[in-house]
Amino acid sequence: MTTLDASRPTHLNIEASSDNYLTHTRGLLSWAFTLDHKRIGVMYMFAILGSFFVGGVFALLVRTKLLFPDAVNWMTAEQYNQAFTLHGAVMVFLVIVPSIPAALGNFILPIMLGAKDVAFPRLNLASFWLWIFGAIFVVISLLAGSFDTGWTFYTPYSTRTTLGGVVWVITGVFILGFSSIFTGMNFIVTIHKLRPPGMTWFRMPLFLWALYSTALIQVLATPVLAITLALVAIERVFHIGVFDPAMGGDPVLFQHFFWFYSHPAVYIMILPGMGIISEIIAVHSHRHIFGYRFIAFSSIAIAFFSFLVWGHHMFVSGQSGLMGAVFSLITFSVAIPSAIKVFNWLATLYKGSISLNTPMLYGLAFLFLFTIGGLTGLHLGTLNTDIHLHDTYFVVAHFHYVMMGSALIAMVGGLHHWWPKMFGRMYSEALGKLGCVLVFVGFNVTFFTQFMLGSHGMPRRYYLYQPEFQIYHVISTCGSYIMALGFIITGICLLKSLFSGKPAPANPWGGRSLEWQCPSPPPHDNFPTTPRVGDCYDFSIVRWDDSAGGYVVDRSLDPELNPNAPKRAGAHH
């Protein structure tokens, strides 16, 4: 097996197929009302990346303020509260929750199934427009006086704060919730109904297992968020409600409901990321994924446990000691399926012939960052250490390692992995790798420092702080600038490829699943007829083909697709 990658020079000119989903029809309206899952995915992607930019600017504003321990004249304490709230709300609800399922998932899922589209294309388009309306409401909330509740909207503060944007943003998040629910339903039905011949449940690419588990959580947990936020909005309008202690309501009830959604939401963010990593690691080490069933089942196990651990966010909210202990124990059990995944990825890498392409770099970055993020979660899940660490920068660092260092890095890795497929262009490997390294270094400088800050006792969300913390804050802020530079370079790298990138072959990395067996970019219908599939991690039939300028999956060698195929030694089954 060759370990060369597609970025090696080739004398061949691959002509992009003239009729693909990008050129199929023309004009703005043909995009706005498209039912094509690929176009919807691409629109989601650009919308989400735009939101990511906005959320990133708020993050940089917050970090820049924190260079100094005292008040600064260019940002008041009130503006600071709004900035970190907006950063959190935008990044969670507009970026990370929809990023992988709605953008990459929409594009890749039907192609991986060899299907022409998702089960309900109209519902899919509706989800996208709901997302847009949700985003519009978030923008309106800014014009209507903004909000400073933190992204968690904790009562009673969220029902009492005088800023005018709260009801607007809550409406926005409510709408975004339904966008997420509809995407989830669509994916569940699609995976149940549209699998191609030969693809049993345990033949599905692991990305699909991950999207399936994610969709289950989206459908089951998001309604609770929706009704909770609706109750908060009603309470703000009538000045009375179930969360108002003055009238016999219970503000802690809000926390229970909110975390009953928001802890599973963490897995809405991370599970699809794990799915991407399973694909990236298998493809770029050209080796059959190790422990397929373990990885698949651990996705389902994580989805299941995610509903039972919300109380670990509330150890200091006055819940009983027994409840705290039970939640703490169940929380630890989530570590088991997570660790199973990490060990299986490492085992896949071991003795694989690794191609260090940009997506693989992101994959390795994920392994490193997710391990740190996961292990520091144990400190927070332990009752007695959490009482010290609660609401400090340790928590901030932990969830950034998981939500950004893992989920978002996986998303960016997946973006690089499937970018040639989506747009039919190769990006510059050198620029891509430079961006990845800068993001990785910047990320660790930013957030590893915050573990130290937090364990020394610096509380999160504070505008002013003791001068002794300043050195950590300065280092952390420098890291965030490095990270910003890395993302800018990544953005330039990807955008540049659209205009001057080398045309991409159908299979630049040596992938095995169906999306690598249709042209880049895919035609409007993906496949003329639904193809049969064999073992989608059997890389022994993938070989480099000079005339194609990339890899090809030699279907004639697969005994499951061709009964006359020669028997091979060492084939994995």
Next chain:
Amino acid sequence: MWLFILTLAIIFIATILAFVIVRVGPMNDGHWPPPDAPPLPKALLFSTLILIISDATMHVARVAARRGERSTAAWMGVTLACAFAFVATQMLAWSEAARANMIVTEDLYAWTFYVLTALHAAHVIGGIIPMAVVTARAAGGRYGPGRDDGVAYCAMYWHFLDIVWLALYATLWWGSQRW
């Protein structure tokens, strides 16, 4: 469709749970029900009756559609009329409550009454639109054996709303009692 109903069911379960927790929770030291709380409006009994009848007519429509009988449209029409009657009766219940001094901004007891009934009524109104479409299609002879999905989905949704209403009504009644 099952997924959709599951999603809605979770919304109602969460709401009822919130109601129960606030009703019996530690924060509720004599706030609720308030000492001069009026009983639940009588009109709710009528609306419950209407909803149960509509559930039965919906079931008949469903069976008729499966057999491809012409009466499908008529039974759907009766169900639709019941749905409008239900919403009207709920409005009567609201005005009856308002006359009995149940004011939404006054105490949680009144608040939950209005919010829970409004939440359910919103779902009924939301169901009337597709039901009207299905009724019109049934009048056009659209449904028959093997192609009765539209009626089947309407029936599922309607049975669901009926069950939810019975649960909500029981919860409200339980909340209005002094134990």
